[in-house]
Amino acid sequence: MLNNPSIITSIDIDSEWFESPQQKMIVEALTRLRGMNYTTEQVYREMRSIDLFSAGTVDDLETLKGLAPQLGIERELARQIHNAYLDRKLHTASTDYAQTLSKTDGDKLQRLLEEKREVNHIKSDGRLDVAFAEFCDSLDRPSNAMTTYKPLDDFLGGGITGGKLIVLAGRPATGKTAFALNIMYELFTKNNDVACDFFTFEMGQNELMTRLVSKVTNINSLLFVGKDKLSQENKVKAREAYEAMKRSFDMRVFTSEYSNLNDIKYAIKRRIGDKRYVAFVDYAGLITVNDTRKNERQVMNEVTRELKKLTTDYGITIILLAQLSRAVEQRQDKRPMLSDLKESGSLEQDANVTLLLSADEKDSQKIRCDVAKNREGMTGIAPFIFDKKHMDFSIDFDEWRG
Numbered sequence: 001m002l003n004n005p006s007i008i009t010s011i012d013i014d015s016e017w018f019e020s021p022q023q024k025m026i027v028e029a030l031t032r033l034r035g036m037n038y039t040t041e042q043v044y045r046e047m048r049s050i051d052l053f054s055a056g057t058v059d060d061l062e063t064l065k066g067l068a069p070q071l072g073i074e075r076e077l078a079r080q081i082h083n084a085y086l087d088r089k090l091h092t093a094s095t096d097y098a099q100t101l102s103k104t105d106g107d108k109l110q111r112l113l114e115e116k117r118e119v120n121h122i123k124s125d126g127r128l129d130v131a132f133a134e135f136c137d138s139l140d141r142p143s144n145a146m147t148t149y150k151p152l153d154d155f156l157g158g159g160i161t162g163g164k165l166i167v168l169a170g171r172p173a174t175g176k177t178a179f180a181l182n183i184m185y186e187l188f189t190k191n192n193d194v195a196c197d198f199f200t201f202e203m204g205q206n207e208l209m210t211r212l213v214s215k216v217t218n219i220n221s222l223l224f225v226g227k228d229k230l231s232q233e234n235k236v237k238a239r240e241a242y243e244a245m246k247r248s249f250d251m252r253v254f255t256s257e258y259s260n261l262n263d264i265k266y267a268i269k270r271r272i273g274d275k276r277y278v279a280f281v282d283y284a285g286l287i288t289v290n291d292t293r294k295n296e297r298q299v300m301n302e303v304t305r306e307l308k309k310l311t312t313d314y315g316i317t318i319i320l321l322a323q324l325s326r327a328v329e330q331r332q333d334k335r336p337m338l339s340d341l342k343e344s345g346s347l348e349q350d351a352n353v354t355l356l357l358s359a360d361e362k363d364s365q366k367i368r369c370d371v372a373k374n375r376e377g378m379t380g381i382a383p384f385i386f387d388k389k390h391m392d393f394s395i396d397f398d399e400w401r402g
Contacts, residue, residue: 001074002065005030005038011078017085022060025050031293040065079119086116111266146194146276148186149393151382151400155371156353160187162276162315165308167284167347169322170336170357171329175367175386175393176321177203179357180280181212182393183319187278188249195250195275199264201286205253209242211391216241220389250275261289261303265310272314281307283321284347297346304350311352322347324356334361338372348373359386366396 001008008030015027029046038046040061047055090112097105145159153159160166160183170176177200184196200208214221217237223229230238245251254267264287268279281287287303294302307318324340336356341347348354354373360366369382383399386392 001030002026002040002043002061003068004074005033005043007074009034011075012082013078014082017081019088021054022056025054026061026064082119083116086112086119090116107266110270111262114266114269144276146187146191146278148183148190149382149384149395151384151395152355152369152371155374155378155380155382157377160278160317162317163311164317164352165304165311165350166317166319166353166355167322167341167351168319168355168357169324169341169347171324171326174357174359175388176357177208177282178211178386178388178391179367179369179384179393180282180319180321181208181391182215184251184278184280185212185215188251191276193275195271195273195277197252197254197267197271197277197279199254199258199267199279199281201256201259201282204255208253209245212245213238213241214390215392216245218390218392221391222389256286259286259288261287261306265306268310268316268318269314272316277314278317278319280319281321283323285323301346304346308350320347320351328358334358335368336370336372352376366399367393 001013008027013027015024015031018024018027025047026043028050029043032046032050033043041058044055044058044061090109093105093109093112097109143158145153145157145161147153147159168176168180181198184198187194187196198208210224211221213219214224217234219230219234219238223234224238252267252271254264258264258267264281268277271277271279284300284303287299289299289302291302304320307320310316311318322341324336328334328336328340336358338348338354338356340356341354351373352375353371356370356372358368358370360368365385365387367384367386369384371377371379371382373379381399383396384393385396387394
């Protein structure tokens with residue numbers, strides 16, 4: 001990397017993988033310099049800004065440059081270094097788990113094993129033989145689309161299918177979370193062999209489930225705030241509805257302790273099985289990554305890239321909620337556009353489908369679901385009625401005729 005500093009932008013490398021403090025500092029300095037072709041002296045100055053007394057000398061760096069093997073194998077060397085780092089972490093983690101047998105240490109060990117498998121995964125050689133066989137097989141299978149609401153399904157080619165990252169965006173109070181919950185409810189009630197998870201970083205499990213209970217029981221959601229306003233009859237209905245969903249729906253709710261991207265990926269991978277799987281993530285702007293040096297846009301790029309990779313690698317669907325910027329409110333035409341997505345570069349680029357929610361200016365109950373981007377189908381408006389009291393979305397048949 002000292003011979004070719006720009007290589008750091010095209011290989012997966014982390015300073016934590018190195019045992020030597022000096023090597024850690026070199027990688028951190030090169031990362032800060034963002035992969036430009038800096039001289040050894042410039043790299044050394046950056047190292048001194050990190051730790052003046054441990055930076056060594058320029059001659060040390062020149063010596064390291066001279067010891068470098070031939071160029072062109074940097075990616076393989078990085079993989080070997082990553083493997084060695086994981087072996088050290090696995091040794092510590094397995095020892096800890098053997099001593100404690102705690103779930104926390106067990107989960108940590110499982111994550112490291114999963115990372116080890118990914119690092120050593122043998123990539124495809126690009127041949128089409130297997131792909132052709134899968135294609136021929138798919139021609140004889142019935143559609144695997146999961147139906148939800150007819151107006152939306154029509155745009156999506158019959159329903160939600162695997163291998164897609166769907167971005168669902170809107171301004172605050174347009175009902176993004178409620179709409180996502182309603183889609184999940186439709187998935188469970190209209191399809192067989194479906195598993196769904198909901199990642200919510202602003203609510204607890206029961207706060208989220210209360211919204212579903214309100215929809216199912218037709219009990220005003222405001223009555224759940226204090227609970228003392230609920231009649232005994234409604235308490236019984238709410239309890240029975242919650243228990244029925246818990247028993248019938250293959251779903252889990254993950255809260256803010258899973259807001260780190262690696263935790264989300266880990267939870268999703270553990271849940272993937274024989275059933276068709278959909279994960280709802282609420283919302284993109286609250287997801288964190290391990291590299292705290294990244295700015296907001298870089299974090300978003302990593303989030304969408306990694307979630308998109310999950311959908312293609314495992315054939316699952318992820319519905320990622322996102323905020324629209326205030327720009328939409330400042331225009332005369334209040335209909336949102338793709339450019340209104342906050343940090344929209346990667347959200348727009350990586351999404352297979354982008355749904356933009358907005359309320360009618362004259363009637364806030366009327367919600368437009370604008371299929372603004374659809375790689376595999378049509379774009380257009382799916383009209384809904386949002387009953388906010390009961391957290392219920394229904395088709396606006398005054399606007400949609402089928």
